[in-house]
Amino acid sequence: MMGFPILSLMLLVPLVAAVACLVVPREQARSVALIATFIDFVLGMILWANYDIGGAQWQFTESAALFAGFSWKLGIDGIALMLIALTVFLMPVCIGASWTSIDKRQGEYYAAFLVMETLMIGVFAAQDLFLFYIMFEAGLIPMYLIIGVWGGADRIYASYKFFLYTLLGSVLMLIAMFWMANAAGTTDIPTLMAYNFPVHAQTWLWLAFFASFAVKMPMWPVHTWLPDAHVQAPTGGSVILAGVLLKMGGYGFIRFSLPMFPEASAQFAPLIFGLSMAAVVITSLIALVQTDMKKLIAYSSVAHMAIVTVGLFAFNVQGLEGSMIVMLSHGLVAGALFLCVGVIYDRLHTREIDRYGGLSINMPRYSVFFLLFTMASIGLPGTSGFVGEFLSLIGIYQISSWVALVCTTGIILGAAYMLYLYRRVAYGVQKNADAAAMPDLDKREWAMMVPLAVVVLWMGVYPESFLAPMRKDIAALDARLAQAKPKGDADVKMGAAKPAAHENMAHGGAH
Amino acid sequence: MDFARSLWLVAPETLLSVAGLILLLVAAWAGDKASRAISIAAVAVLTACAFLVAPALWAGAMGPDTEAFGGQYRADAFAAFGKLLIYAGAGVTLIVAPAFFDRFKAMRAELPLLVMFASLGMGMMVSAGDLLTLYIGLELNSLSAYVMASFLRTDERSAEAGLKYFVLGSLASGILLFGVSLIYGFTGGTSFAGIHDALSGQMATGALFGVIFVLAGLAFKISAAPFHMWTPDVYEGAPTPVTTFFATAPKVAALGLLMRVSLEAFGQQTFAWQQVVIFASLLSIVIGALGAIGQNNIKRLMAYSSINNVGFILIGLAVATQQGASAMLVYLAIYVAMSVAGFVVILLLRDENGDQVEAISDLAGLSKTRPWLALSLASVMFSLAGIPPLFGFWGKFVVFKAAVQADFIALAAIGIAASVIGAFYYLKVVKVMYFDEAIDKVRGKGELSHTMLLVLAVLANSPLAYLGTKCLGALADNAAAALFYAY
Numbered sequence: 002m003m004g005f006p007i008l009s010l011m012l013l014v015p016l017v018a019a020v021a022c023l024v025v026p027r028e029q030a031r032s033v034a035l036i037a038t039f040i041d042f043v044l045g046m047i048l049w050a051n052y053d054i055g056g057a058q059w060q061f062t063e064s065a066a067l068f069a070g071f072s073w074k075l076g077i078d079g080i081a082l083m084l085i086a087l088t089v090f091l092m093p094v095c096i097g098a099s100w101t102s103i104d105k106r107q108g109e110y111y112a113a114f115l116v117m118e119t120l121m122i123g124v125f126a127a128q129d130l131f132l133f134y135i136m137f138e139a140g141l142i143p144m145y146l147i148i149g150v151w152g153g154a155d156r157i158y159a160s161y162k163f164f165l166y167t168l169l170g171s172v173l174m175l176i177a178m179f180w181m182a183n184a185a186g187t188t189d190i191p192t193l194m195a196y197n198f199p200v201h202a203q204t205w206l207w208l209a210f211f212a213s214f215a216v217k218m219p220m221w222p223v224h225t226w227l228p229d230a231h232v233q234a235p236t237g238g239s240v241i242l243a244g245v246l247l248k249m250g251g252y253g254f255i256r257f258s259l260p261m262f263p264e265a266s267a268q269f270a271p272l273i274f275g276l277s278m279a280a281v282v283i284t285s286l287i288a289l290v291q292t293d294m295k296k297l298i299a300y301s302s303v304a305h306m307a308i309v310t311v312g313l314f315a316f317n318v319q320g321l322e323g324s325m326i327v328m329l330s331h332g333l334v335a336g337a338l339f340l341c342v343g344v345i346y347d348r349l350h351t352r353e354i355d356r357y358g359g360l361s362i363n364m365p366r367y368s369v370f371f372l373l374f375t376m377a378s379i380g381l382p383g384t385s386g387f388v389g390e391f392l393s394l395i396g397i398y399q400i401s402s403w404v405a406l407v408c409t410t411g412i413i414l415g416a417a418y419m420l421y422l423y424r425r426v427a428y429g430v431q432k433n434a435d436a437a438a439m440p441d442l443d444k445r446e447w448a449m450m451v452p453l454a455v456v457v458l459w460m461g462v463y464p465e466s467f468l469a470p471m472r473k474d475i476a477a478l479d480a481r482l483a484q485a486k487p488k489g490d491a492d493v494k495m496g497a498a499k500p501a502a503h504e505n506m507a508h509g510g511a512h
Numbered sequence: 513m514d515f516a517r518s519l520w521l522v523a524p525e526t527l528l529s530v531a532g533l534i535l536l537l538v539a540a541w542a543g544d545k546a547s548r549a550i551s552i553a554a555v556a557v558l559t560a561c562a563f564l565v566a567p568a569l570w571a572g573a574m575g576p577d578t579e580a581f582g583g584q585y586r587a588d589a590f591a592a593f594g595k596l597l598i599y600a601g602a603g604v605t606l607i608v609a610p611a612f613f614d615r616f617k618a619m620r621a622e623l624p625l626l627v628m629f630a631s632l633g634m635g636m637m638v639s640a641g642d643l644l645t646l647y648i649g650l651e652l653n654s655l656s657a658y659v660m661a662s663f664l665r666t667d668e669r670s671a672e673a674g675l676k677y678f679v680l681g682s683l684a685s686g687i688l689l690f691g692v693s694l695i696y697g698f699t700g701g702t703s704f705a706g707i708h709d710a711l712s713g714q715m716a717t718g719a720l721f722g723v724i725f726v727l728a729g730l731a732f733k734i735s736a737a738p739f740h741m742w743t744p745d746v747y748e749g750a751p752t753p754v755t756t757f758f759a760t761a762p763k764v765a766a767l768g769l770l771m772r773v774s775l776e777a778f779g780q781q782t783f784a785w786q787q788v789v790i791f792a793s794l795l796s797i798v799i800g801a802l803g804a805i806g807q808n809n810i811k812r813l814m815a816y817s818s819i820n821n822v823g824f825i826l827i828g829l830a831v832a833t834q835q836g837a838s839a840m841l842v843y844l845a846i847y848v849a850m851s852v853a854g855f856v857v858i859l860l861l862r863d864e865n866g867d868q869v870e871a872i873s874d875l876a877g878l879s880k881t882r883p884w885l886a887l888s889l890a891s892v893m894f895s896l897a898g899i900p901p902l903f904g905f906w907g908k909f910v911v912f913k914a915a916v917q918a919d920f921i922a923l924a925a926i927g928i929a930a931s932v933i934g935a936f937y938y939l940k941v942v943k944v945m946y947f948d949e950a951i952d953k954v955r956g957k958g959e960l961s962h963t964m965l966l967v968l969a970v971l972a973n974s975p976l977a978y979l980g981t982k983c984l985g986a987l988a989d990n991a992a993a994a995l996f997y998a999y
Contacts, residue, residue: 023883067978067979067982068978068979068981068982069981069982069984069985069986070909070910070913070981070985106879106880109879109883131909134900135900135901135905136901138899138900138905139899139900139901141899142894142899145939145942146942146946149943149946149947150879150946150947156947157943157947160943160947161936161939161943164935164939165932165935165936165939168899168932168935169929169932172928172929172931172932173925173928173929175909175912175928176912176916176921176924176925176928179912179913179916179917179924180916180921182913183913183916183917
């Protein structure tokens with residue numbers, strides 16, 4: 002299996018299908034897209050099954066010196082594996098979400114989605130600096146078209162904002178990459194991850210990468226493109242945007258900023274903490290007053306991503322693992338929530354919360370799923386959200402109790418806005434006749450909801466399946482960061498191991 | 513160096529001149545009905561010339577063996593690279609021109625001849641080893657170009673474009689000549705090698721003025737800001753095939769010339785002109801980007817886009833290294849491909865009467881009515897904006913890489929940040945084609961030749977072209993090495 006270029010194949014399948022979507026009759030485009038994403042899903046599962054946990058750090062590596070200045074170099078570690086798995090899992094769901102709701106220019110729509118899939122897998126699998134950049138940036142084009150062509154009323158403004166914001170963030174990163182390639186004499190990402198850049202240069206490099214990843218993430222205050230883009234994108238677009246695209250920023254931090262510039266990361270950690278704390282509180286409060294469902298979930302995404310960033314810059318294993326799980330969990334849960342919105346949007350064509358009410362009466366099954374994902378978003382134990390947030394916050398608590406305290410309010414506020422949303426949509430009286438007449442989930446919607454629900458519960462009950470492949474890579478990253486690790490304020494002292502300490506402690510605790 | 517050898521080195525120019533004169537006689541006797549045949553013959557001659565110059569590029573020819581007529585002319589790899597692009601641009605012009613002018617019954621036999629003589633002049637420009645060769649080449653090209661700009665005599669805009677181009681172009685030539693005379697006065701020679709040696713050490717103020725005047729004159733020819741004012745009017749007014757020509761071949765020739773003059777003749781005084789080039793480059797990027805935002809004519813938009821792109825190319829010159837020169841050549845090659853693709857699409861935008869559609873607002877919803885045409889234009893726009901994975905990105909990639917390698921990090925950062933402004937107007941075209949409601953204005957049919965050219969040019973802009981980066985990079989390195997050959 003190792004000699005087989007499975008990653009290249011995973012990139013090729015959606016790309017070929019994208020071209021096919023443009024030439025086949027428009028009614029068949031969605032079938033082509035669904036088949037292609039299923040093939041990629043199967044390939045992704047084969048990838049996971051063959052991934053040797055605890056084996057070599059980089060597996061399934063491929064390399065071909067095809068280009069001048071950079072090469073076609075692919076390979077994955079556990080972190081990339083999990084994100085690729087998330088991508089291939091969400092893609093068929095996105096196609097399913099678009100099955101009936103996209104009624105114009107289907108061929109181009111599915112082609113854009115399939116190109117997106119190629120590029121997202123490419124971002125996670127690239128082992129060459131510039132190959133990564135090309136994949137990272139190229140995603141702008143299909144996403145611009147998806148928002149602009151199939152979006153809602155303000156789609157043009159949203160598409161411009163999305164494109165220009167993220168482009169400005171990324172071009173500076175390109176200059177930093179040139180500098181790095183020049184200084185280190187290689188564009189190979191694994192080599193660069195172990196390369197020690199001069200500390201004063203790290204500051205600038207870190208800032209350039211930060212400019213890009215902070216916009217992609219998105220971090221407060223450069224998050225403003227996200228609510229616009231989300232609200233205007235079609236359901237499938239929102240799912241992929243929230244599910245996978247936002248993870249590119251976090252992946253960038255964990256793959257580039259932290260291992261390549263550890264000293265600068267430590268130096269700028271307070272900046273990250275400040276922005277993240279602001280994000281958690283401010284965007285949660287903004288979410289509380291939204292009247293548009295998609296906007297509410299979009300703002301909640303910003304808050305969740307802030308938990309990811311504090312966890313990443315906690316410089317310890319718990320924080321890093323927690324961040325990865327929050328990313329995976331948020332990918333599933335936010336995707337599922339957008340899907341829930343999409344289900345009722347398809348019926349009533351409005352996202353106004355006030356137009357709904359009492360849906361648990363006429364759509365009981367839908368309400369159960371919606372409740373599950375709401376709880377997962379809040380972080381109820383037993384769902385995926387809990388595991389990630391708990392680990393992240395433990396991680397940050399070791400560094401700064403204050404940051405942990407402020408970020409934990411995010412969970413309380415999260416509960417507030419999510420439960421408030423759920424109450425207004427699913428409970429109460431059926432004040433609108435048309436909303437009350439909506440039918441419950443059909444078979445297609447069941448087929449999308451059930452897998453998401455199963456994985457959310459699986460990740461909540463037995464996160465080990467998802468943590469195991471990443472453990473070694475996160476430990477390696479933690480070791481790499483040890484040289485720059487900032488001192489925590491918690492000042493936890495491990496007492497000398499006393500044989501008889503147990504009894505004393507239990508005794509002391511009782512007082 | 514014996515005379516026969518010199519004559520062999522100038523074979524492409526000789527062939528072009530002789531063939532041009534013979535075809536001129538044919539045109540005089542056979543009249544305008546032979547114009548198509550003459551066009552085909554001209555393309556054949558240009559192709560033959562391309563085959564004549566190609567070996568020098570592949571072999572990386574450089575040094576004294578490539579000098580003809582006592583160093584006045586150089587047939588090295590750099591000249592070969594430039595000439596291949598020039599012949600390509602000229603050939604494309606000749607392929608698309610007949611269909612365009614036939615509609616106005618204005619296809620005259622002179623057009624292919626003018627293109628040939630312009631190509632001859634441009635070939636001399638990139639081969640120049642002496643200020644006099646430079647000027648002869650430049651004027652031969654310019655005079656042909658002035659006539660071509662006003663070739664559509666029935667159209668007022670075309671006449672206006674020709675006049676403006678002529679007046680401003682003569683002014684620039686005058687400035688250039690003045691600079692040349694100053695340089696001659698202060699260095700005592702006109703050969704690049706002689707100037708190079710004479711300009712070592714502290715430079716006289718008069719010589720500095722000479723350098724600046726020469727650069728200003730050449731900046732006009734490449735339409736770099738602040739000497740860019742003629743570009744939008746000429747691009748808009750000139751018949752579209754002629755605009756295609758202006759956007760490709762003369763740009764290559766003038767930039768090649770600028771590189772020769774700056775890096776060879778003034779190569780010892782890098783610091784004297786570097787700031788000027790940096791200023792012109794950043795100003796071009798910003799003016800090209802801002803000026804384009806309000807345009808509704810797609811040809812004017814392409815004009816501002818060319819100003820913008822020249823700014824990026826000049827970044828390669830500003831760093832004054834061999835990598836920079838190589839990067840400029842790669843960018844130029846990609847730029848020619850992008851321009852050809854762009855203008856062929858523009859030529860294919862016709863309404864049901866066959867008239868050209870030039871207003872961007874008339875392209876609304878093109879993606880619904882003509883999906884493949886819209887996709888081509890969108891790919892050109894994203895490519896011009898330098899968004900990966902399209903090949904336009906590669907041009908920016910090599911130029912900025914060279915800048916960073918030469919430690920011009922601030923220049924690179926400012927330049928690339930300004931490129932985001934440019935992205936805005938390229939996006940506007942895509943937005944009109946993809947997001948707006950269809951008005952179905954573009955309905956005309958295109959010729960097979962146009963379609964084939966378009967497919968080729970779009971493929972050259974597509975991600976597939978990355979597979980050719982090694983070959984392109986090696987050729988550009990050959991050419992740049994010839995430029996930096998120490999005399």
